[in-house]
Each structure stands twice: as structure tokens, then as C-alpha cells.
Amino acid sequence: MALDSKVPKGSIKDKWTDYKNHINLVNPANKRHIDVIVVGTGLAGGSASATLAELGYNVKSFAYQDSPRRAHSIAAQGGINAAKNYQGDGDSTYRLFYDTVKGGDYRSREANVYRLAEVSANIIDQCVAQGVPFARDYGGLLDNRSFGGVLVSRTFYAKGQTGQQLLLGAYSAMNRQIARGKIEMFNRHEMLDVVIVDGKARGIIARNLVTGEIERHAAHAVVIASGGYGNVYFLSTNAMGSNVTAGWKVHKKGAYFANPCYTQIHPTCIPRSGDYQSKLTLMSESLRNDGRIWVPKNLEDVQAIREGKLKPTDLTEDQRDYYLERRYPAFGNLVPRDVASRAAKERCDAGYGVNATGEAVYLDFAASFERYGKEQAKIQNISNPSAAKIKELGQEIVRAKYGNLFQMYEKIVDENPYETPMMIYPAVHYTMGGVWVDYNLMTTIPGCYAIGEANFSDHGANRLGASALMQGLADGYFVLPYTIGDYLADDIRTGKITTDSPEFDAAEKEVSERITFFINNKGTHSVDYYHKKLGKIMWDKCGMSRNADGLKTAIEEISTLRKDFWENVNVPGTASEYNEQLAKAGRVADFLELGELFAKDALVREESAGGHFREEHQTEEGEAKRVKEFQFVSAWEYKGAPKEAILHKEELVYENIEVKERSYK
Amino acid sequence: MNLTLKIWRQKDASTKGQMVDYKVTEISEHMSFLEMMDVLNEQLVNAGEQPVAFDHDCREGICGMCSMYINGEAHGPDRGVTTCQLHMRMFKDGDTITIEPFRAASFPVIKDLVVDRSAFDRIQHAGGYISVNTSGNTQDANTTPISKHAADEAMDAATCIGCGACVATCKNSSAMLFVGAKVSQYALLPQGQVEAADRVQNMVAQMDLEGFGNCTNTGACEVECPKGISLDNIARMNRELMKASV
Numbered sequence: 020m021a022l023d024s025k026v027p028k029g030s031i032k033d034k035w036t037d038y039k040n041h042i043n044l045v046n047p048a049n050k051r052h053i054d055v056i057v058v059g060t061g062l063a064g065g066s067a068s069a070t071l072a073e074l075g076y077n078v079k080s081f082a083y084q085d086s087p088r089r090a091h092s093i094a095a096q097g098g099i100n101a102a103k104n105y106q107g108d109g110d111s112t113y114r115l116f117y118d119t120v121k122g123g124d125y126r127s128r129e130a131n132v133y134r135l136a137e138v139s140a141n142i143i144d145q146c147v148a149q150g151v152p153f154a155r156d157y158g159g160l161l162d163n164r165s166f167g168g169v170l171v172s173r174t175f176y177a178k179g180q181t182g183q184q185l186l187l188g189a190y191s192a193m194n195r196q197i198a199r200g201k202i203e204m205f206n207r208h209e210m211l212d213v214v215i216v217d218g219k220a221r222g223i224i225a226r227n228l229v230t231g232e233i234e235r236h237a238a239h240a241v242v243i244a245s246g247g248y249g250n251v252y253f254l255s256t257n258a259m260g261s262n263v264t265a266g267w268k269v270h271k272k273g274a275y276f277a278n279p280c281y282t283q284i285h286p287t288c289i290p291r292s293g294d295y296q297s298k299l300t301l302m303s304e305s306l307r308n309d310g311r312i313w314v315p316k317n318l319e320d321v322q323a324i325r326e327g328k329l330k331p332t333d334l335t336e337d338q339r340d341y342y343l344e345r346r347y348p349a350f351g352n353l354v355p356r357d358v359a360s361r362a363a364k365e366r367c368d369a370g371y372g373v374n375a376t377g378e379a380v381y382l383d384f385a386a387s388f389e390r391y392g393k394e395q396a397k398i399q400n401i402s403n404p405s406a407a408k409i410k411e412l413g414q415e416i417v418r419a420k421y422g423n424l425f426q427m428y429e430k431i432v433d434e435n436p437y438e439t440p441m442m443i444y445p446a447v448h449y450t451m452g453g454v455w456v457d458y459n460l461m462t463t464i465p466g467c468y469a470i471g472e473a474n475f476s477d478h479g480a481n482r483l484g485a486s487a488l489m490q491g492l493a494d495g496y497f498v499l500p501y502t503i504g505d506y507l508a509d510d511i512r513t514g515k516i517t518t519d520s521p522e523f524d525a526a527e528k529e530v531s532e533r534i535t536f537f538i539n540n541k542g543t544h545s546v547d548y549y550h551k552k553l554g555k556i557m558w559d560k561c562g563m564s565r566n567a568d569g570l571k572t573a574i575e576e577i578s579t580l581r582k583d584f585w586e587n588v589n590v591p592g593t594a595s596e597y598n599e600q601l602a603k604a605g606r607v608a609d610f611l612e613l614g615e616l617f618a619k620d621a622l623v624r625e626e627s628a629g630g631h632f633r634e635e636h637q638t639e640e641g642e643a644k645r646v647k648e649f650q651f652v653s654a655w656e657y658k659g660a661p662k663e664a665i666l667h668k669e670e671l672v673y674e675n676i677e678v679k680e681r682s683y684k
Numbered sequence: 685m686n687l688t689l690k691i692w693r694q695k696d697a698s699t700k701g702q703m704v705d706y707k708v709t710e711i712s713e714h715m716s717f718l719e720m721m722d723v724l725n726e727q728l729v730n731a732g733e734q735p736v737a738f739d740h741d742c743r744e745g746i747c748g749m750c751s752m753y754i755n756g757e758a759h760g761p762d763r764g765v766t767t768c769q770l771h772m773r774m775f776k777d778g779d780t781i782t783i784e785p786f787r788a789a790s791f792p793v794i795k796d797l798v799v800d801r802s803a804f805d806r807i808q809h810a811g812g813y814i815s816v817n818t819s820g821n822t823q824d825a826n827t828t829p830i831s832k833h834a835a836d837e838a839m840d841a842a843t844c845i846g847c848g849a850c851v852a853t854c855k856n857s858s859a860m861l862f863v864g865a866k867v868s869q870y871a872l873l874p875q876g877q878v879e880a881a882d883r884v885q886n887m888v889a890q891m892d893l894e895g896f897g898n899c900t901n902t903g904a905c906e907v908e909c910p911k912g913i914s915l916d917n918i919a920r921m922n923r924e925l926m927k928a929s930v
Contacts, residue, residue: 086805094747141820142820144822145819145822150876152873160826183843204805260741295712295715298744433714596795597798
């Protein structure tokens with residue numbers, strides 16, 4: 020099947036408006052007879068559920084957590100971008116579009132990104148109307164901060180809990196519809212397959228995670244909003260339950276999976292402390308507004324710090340290497356995430372890592388304490404303030420901005436970041452790859468949509484900070500509600516979809532058989548044993564830098580591990596009860612397939628772009644080097660084992676932006 | 685360190701539960717409490733036993749899913765943290781740690797340490813929202829200035845993660861800190877004024893219907909709240925309720 024992105028004709032500025040003016044609509048009376056399933060209740064799924072229900076569709080929403088409010092969007096810290104230009108610093112729709120395409124290393128689809136930038140301002144209006152308590156300045160207007168890879172301040176925030184507040188906003192919109200009976204909420208439920216009838220997505224098979232019951236749910240369309248697959252690495256900043264299963268199941272039923280190798284390794288996370296580690300914790304990128312990143316200039320100092328003979332605060336300015344400011348004077352500490360992560364890895368690989376494992380760099384706020392402190396002394400009319408007073412005043416400002424992050428750091432690391440620099444190291448955070456979708460956000464299965472992190476569309480090979488929240492809400496509030504209507508307009512005469520069909524029988528049988536297999540296998544190793552092994556292969560060979568030999572080995576190792584898993588996995592308990600191990604077994608089984616496709620995709624992509632860094636393709640200064648021939652989206656078609664997957668290419672055309680070398684120097 | 689764990693085991697909602705003793709060894713002080721539980725569960729799975737079921741997800745103190753009652757305190761002995769942020773450095777070698785689910789009649793046990801907190805969702809369905817459609821066709825976000833003071837106070841209330849520690853720790857199993865926080869967030873913002881009276885009445889009515897107790901000003905909820913939600917929110921809710929009924 021040839022890939023058709025269905026991007027409307029016309030100038031980029033008018034595409035979305037023209038599109039909306041010409042699509043088919045469903046009249047309100049008919050919407051009452053149309054059902055939509057939404058899997059996942061994060062920013063994308065939650066906002067889509069609420070909006071579709073407001074429009075009049077009957078929505079069934081599914082979450083594996085005990086409440087929609089717990090979806091992992093809640094953990095997003097720093098903020099959400101919008102081209103409001105409230106700061107008057109030259110921002111515009113075009114500039115947000117430009118920054119996002121450039122930030123994605125020219126590997127995203129122009130028309131989708133422009134639409135995203137276009138609706139971004141509406142998101143802020145909408146959220147304020149819903150009672151989202153964004154940060155404000157003393158005049159009562161909304162405040163902004165800067166994020167990596169841009170030269171304007173366009174990020175709106177609510178302390179270090181922006182994702183939480185936006186999700187609670189979407190959750191409140193859902194609550195209103197749940198109360199009206201327009202959303203039927205299925206908490207503690209997991210989607211285990213999609214059901215295709217006459218070539219169209221017409222429902223799902225779900226498992227009730229409390230009772231173990233397998234359920235059939237029918238609808239006229241299915242929306243996948245299940246987030247990213249960072250947990251294929253075992254250790255990531257994702258929630259423990261985050262998984263690829265919903266996306267992978269639709270892939271196996273015909274949806275192409277795009278760019279699986281595009282992973283974001285976030286530069287500022289708390290370093291790992293031991294083998295028992297179950298997850299990694301992010302420290303928001305917003306901290307790079309006020310923190311400076313450095314390692315000691317001299318290896319002797321590194322050694323002394325590791326042995327505890329020297330404290331970082333003992334080093335003078337000229338004994339420190341602020342390597343981001345040195346290498347990238349224009350953007351400094353606010354280079355994009357992929358660049359910052361690789362630079363940290365480069366320093367640590369060269370032996371400059373500052374903790375026992377050698378995998379940590381400093382994020383230092385001393386300069387900001389001083390800068391803010393002096394400013395405050397002036398505002399408060401304190402003449403000749405002492406250094407201690409300045410620091411105290413400055414710390415108050417930093418506490419107000421990032422207090423919860425500093426507290427979180429102290430609780431985990433047991434060090435006070437107000438007195439000593441934070442230690443940070445990159446960790447897996449976000450996956451730009453995902454289910455392939457066209458301009459309508461529809462997958463290659465008619466009637467099956469993918470939104471938010473679950474799709475691939477807007478971030479190219481690297482996502483800029485504060486753009487994930489923007490995309491999730493744009494897809495759910497403002498894009499999908501239009502595009503899905505255009506599709507459903509053909510369904511007004513279809514009538515209720517029945518679950519009593521051979522297609523549902525077959526899908527349920529397949530799901531049940533797999534569960535029975537896990538319970539009866541009585542193998543020798545736990546599910547986590549396999550997950551950890553897979554994670555290690557992924558981190559070592561498909562991590563921050565990749566090469567052909569490593570990727571080929573990874574493919575073999577994952578394939579062998581998968582075979583071992585299906586022979587020797589041990590799942591305790593029964594199928595008809597609350598059984599977390601059983602749920603996890605299914606997720607890890609899917610990760611074991613995705614992981615191999617991921618490595619294969621990374622092997623095929625013989626270039627470096629954004630988060631995908633191939634050692635064979637770098638400039639003399641060690642920067643990522645793109646290859647023109649790879650200016651396409653890799654969309655993989657499922658054909659059995661990942662080895663058999665077939666590559667389809669969507670060529671990327673840039674008509675409104677000049678493809679240049681991506682420089683932040 | 686080596687520890688003895690006394691853990692509540694309960695097969696399902698309808699079966700009677702009991703405390704069971706377990707031993708874990710070589711626990712690092714840098715582990716989080718849940719990573720210690722992971723070690724126990726791996727041990728149980730490898731021994732062919734049923735692992736201990738407990739709720740957890742983000743493991744960074746924001747989703748509100750984790751919910752253990754440790755040594756008689758919701759989220760354990762540390763302050764300002766959820767169970768997933770509690771670290772083993774709070775304990776010492778040889779300790780016996782008692783681990784129970786959040787206990788409240790309105791939070792029935794599902795299995796072991798997992799409880800059903802859907803009552804919180806139902807209280808939100810009753811009025812935890814502003815009735816604005818998500819069309820995007822609202823006024824510009826900067827049309828209504830909101831004082832920084834009010835915005836910050838609303839944010840403090842909105843920080844609630846809905847974990848239920850306030851209920852678990854209250855001798856009356858009162859949910860007033862939770863409901864007060866939501867009512868306050870909207871009461872402090874101009875956008876919330878239009879429906880303020882209906883909201884507080886409906887949410888309080890649902891809270892009572894769910895069987896949560898009343899507040900007797902002990903203040904344990906504020907102490908145990910991992911997000912430092914203030915008792916002021918309960919006072920504000922009571923004021924709003926009073927205002928709504930006159």
C-alpha cells in the first residue's frame with residue numbers, strides 16, 4: 020500500500036482552515052448514535068474524550084490506572100509552548116513552526132507542525148477558561164519561561180507541575196461528561212487487541228485488571244492515545260505501567276509503525292544509584308533557564324571529588340568547564356535535548372563524570388542565586404547587602420520557581436541542591452516515533468486513530484521541551500474532533516456495531532489463549548528478569564549513540580531473548596484475579612518485538628538525525644550529520660517477526676522552510 | 685540492611701485478610717521503599733508464591749497512585765513525600781516495618797495493599813470542573829488579569845494529587861482536605877465564580893453520600909499530606925458552603 024499523508028493542497032497558512040471548511044460534518048442528532056473508543060486518558064486521550072463527548076458522540080474511555088487523572092502526562096514538569104508572543108520578543112506561529120521543524124532535525128511533516136503551531140495559542144485560552152492556575156506576574160498576566168532550542172520565551176507553566184495542572188484540566192472536562200453520561204469510563208482496564216470488521220477498526224478487546232475478565236467493546240472508531248514506549252529500555256522517566264501494547268496491537272493488525280528508533284534521551288535526570296533501580300526521575304529542562312552545566316576542567320579534581328576529598332563548591336570558576344557554554348555560545352545551556360545529552364555523554368566518556376559511577380555532571384544554580392539576589396536587594400531597597408543575604412534572597416526566587424523540583428531532588432539523592440550543585444545525567448524520556456498517521460491522525464487502518472505521544476507526527480527526530488503537552492492537547496482538543504467527524508460522517512447509517520461477530524470471537528480467542536499460555540507456562544524466570552535484560556541491550560546498543568555492529572548484535576540478542584521469554588517466563592497466580600505480573604508479561608512480550616524493530620530501524624537509518632546518533636555519521640566536531648537521502652519517514656508494515664517487517668517511505672518535502680545544517684553555536 | 689516486614693495480605697474484596705511476616709535482606713539505604721517491595725516480590729515470584737499487590741505508577745510522587753500505610757502513617761515516616769519517594773535511609777538495620785493498605789470504609793480493599801478510591805472520582809464528577817466547552821473559542825487568556833497572590837494560592841490547592849492519605853490518616857475518615865482543595869482552587873479564580881454555589885453544595889453532598897466522615901479539626905491530614913495541602917482549604921470550603929446556603 021502506498022503511503023498517502025493526505026496533506027491538503029494550498030499555502031501552509033491556509034491548509035487547516037480550508038480543510039475545516041470543506042470536511043464532512045455529522046449533525047448533532049446523528050452523533051448520538053455514534054460510539055468512539057479512546058484508549059488512554061493522558062493529555063491527548065483525556066482531551067479527546069472530553070471534546071468528542073461534548074460534541075455529542077458516545078465515548079468509552081479506557082485507562083489502566085485507577086483514575087484518568089493518573090495518566091503519566093501528570094508527571095510533565097516544565098511547561099507548554101504557545102505562540103502567544105505575550106513577551107513581545109518576536110514570537111509568531113511561523114517561528115514556533117520553524118523552531119519545531121529545526122528542533123526535530125528536519126524529519127517531521129511540515130503541514131502537521133504548522134497546524135500544531137497554529138492551534139497552540141488556543142490551548143492556553145482554553146486551559147485558563149478551565150481554571151488551570153498558570154503562573155502569573157505581579158500585574159496578573161501570564162508569565163513565560165524559555166526552553167531549549169529557541170530564542171524566545173513562549174513556555175507557559177504552573178510551577179514544576181505543568182503536566183499535572185493541564186491533565187487535571189482535561190480530567191475535569193472529562194468529569195463533566197462522565198457526570199452527563201456521555202463518557203463511560205473504564206478504569207483499571209487494559210486494551211489487549213483491536214477488532215477489525217470489513218477492513219475498519221470497530222472495537223477492542225480489553226481486560227478488566229481487577230477481575231481478569233476479558234471484555235468486548237464495539238465502536239465506530241478507535242482512538243489510540245496510550246503514550247510512548249520509553250519503557251522498552253526498562254529504565255526511563257516513564258511511569259512503571261507505561262507500555263506500547265495498544266500501539267503494538269494496532270501495528271500487528273495493519274497500522275504502520277513509524278520511526279521507532281527516534282528516542283529522546285533527556286539530559287537532566289537524576290543519575291542512577293544501583294542495580295535495584297526501578298525507574299529514573301527527570302529534573303525539568305526549565306532548570307536550564309537558571310542552572311549552568313559543568314564538569315571540572317582537570318581530571319585530578321574529578322578524582323578528588325569522586326573520593327570525597329574535594330567538594331564541587333571548592334572549585335573556582337577557572338577550574339570548571341561549562342562545556343555547553345563553551346561549545347554552543349549562542350544557545351549555551353539551552354541547546355536542544357539531544358545536543359545537551361550527547362555533550363554530557365562526551366564529557367563522561369572522557370572521564371569527567373563527577374559521581375562514583377562516572378555518569379553525572381553538575382547543574383549549578385549559584386550564579387542565579389546571585390543574579391536574582393542582587394535584583395531583589397535592589398527591589399527591596401537593601402543597601403550593601405552581604406553575600407549571604409544576596410544568596411538568601413536569590414534562593415527565595417529560585418524556590419518559588421522550582422521549589423518542588425529541588426525538594427524532589429533532595430528526597431531522592433539526600434543532598435541539598437541549594438547548597439551544592441545538582442548531579443544529573445541523561446535518561447530515556449520520550450519517544451518521537453510511534454504509530455504512523457496521516458494529516459487526519461488516522462493510521463493505515465481505516466477508523467483507527469493515534470494521537471499524542473502514541474503517534475509519530477510532529478517532533479521529527481527530536482522533540483523540543485514543552486512541546487509534548489502542546490501536541491497532546493492540540494491533537495485531543497482541536498484536531499481529532501474535526502478529522503474524526505469527516506470519517507464518521509459516512510457512518511451515520513451504519514447503526515450500532517455488534518460485538519457478536521466472528522471478528523470479535525477471533526480477537527477474544529487470541530487474547531485469551533495468550534493469557535492462558537502465560538499462566539500455564541510455569542517457567543523459571545520472572546517477567547522483570549526479561550525486561551531488565553531487554554533494557555540493557557537497548558541502552559547499550561540503541562542508546563545515545565549507535566553503530567551498525569552494535570545494532571546487528573542487538574537484533575540477534577533481542578530475538579534470542581524473546582525466544583527464551585516464550586519458553587521460560589514465569590507468571591504466578593491465575594487469570595481471573597488482580598494479577599500485576601500477568602499484565603506486565605503481556606507488555607514485556609510486546610516490548611520484546613518492538614525492541615527488535617527499533618534496532619532494525621536504527622540500522623537502516625544510515626545517518627544521524629536528532630536523537631538518533633549513528634557514530635558513522637558525525638561531523639569533525641562530533642555533531643550529528645544528516646544524509647539527504649534519508650529525508651523520509653520510515654513506516655514499517657508488520658509481516659510476522661520483526662525481521663520480516665517491510666519498510667515504506669514517506670518522503671518529507673520542505674516548501675516553507677529551508678533545510679539547513681542544524682547549528683546552535 | 686535486613687528487615688522484617690509485616691504486610692497485610694488479602695486475596696480479594698470478599699475474603700478476610702491477615703498480616704503476614706516476610707524477611708528481606710541486603711537492602712540498600714539508597715533504595716526507594718517501593719524498590720524494596722520489588723525485591724520482596726521478585727523473591728516471592730522466584731519462590732513460586734504470590735507477590736504482594738500494591739498500587740504504584742509514576743514513582744516520582746505526582747500521580748497519586750501509591751498508597752501504603754507504613755508503621756501507622758500514610759506514606760510512612762518521612763514528611764512531604766508519597767510512598768514511592770520514601771527512601772530506605774529512613775529505616776535501620778533490623779527494623780520491623782508494618783505495611784497496611786489505606787484504611788477507610790469508603791476505600792474498600794481490592795487486593796493486599798490495593799484499595800478502591802473511585803469515591804474521589806465520583807466527588808469530582810459532582811462538580812469538580814468549570815462548565816466550559818473545549819472548543820477553544822474562549823476569550824484570550826490575558827483578558828482577565830488574576831492577582832499573582834490568588835493564582836499562587838489556587839495553584840497550592842490544585843497541587844493535591846488525590847492519593848487519599850488525608851482520608852487514611854483521619855480518625856473520622858474525612859475527605860474534607862481533598863474536597864476543600866478542589867473547591868478552593870476554583871473559588872480562588874474568577875473563572876470558578878459562576879458555578880461556585882452549586883459546585884460546593886454538590887461536591888459536599890456527594891462526599892457525604894460516599895460515607896466519608898466529618899472534620900473535627902485534628903489536623904492529621906495536613907501533617908500527612910505529601911503535597912502540604914493546608915487546612916485553610918477546609919475552612920474555605922466551609923465558608924463557600926455557608927455562602928452558598930444563605
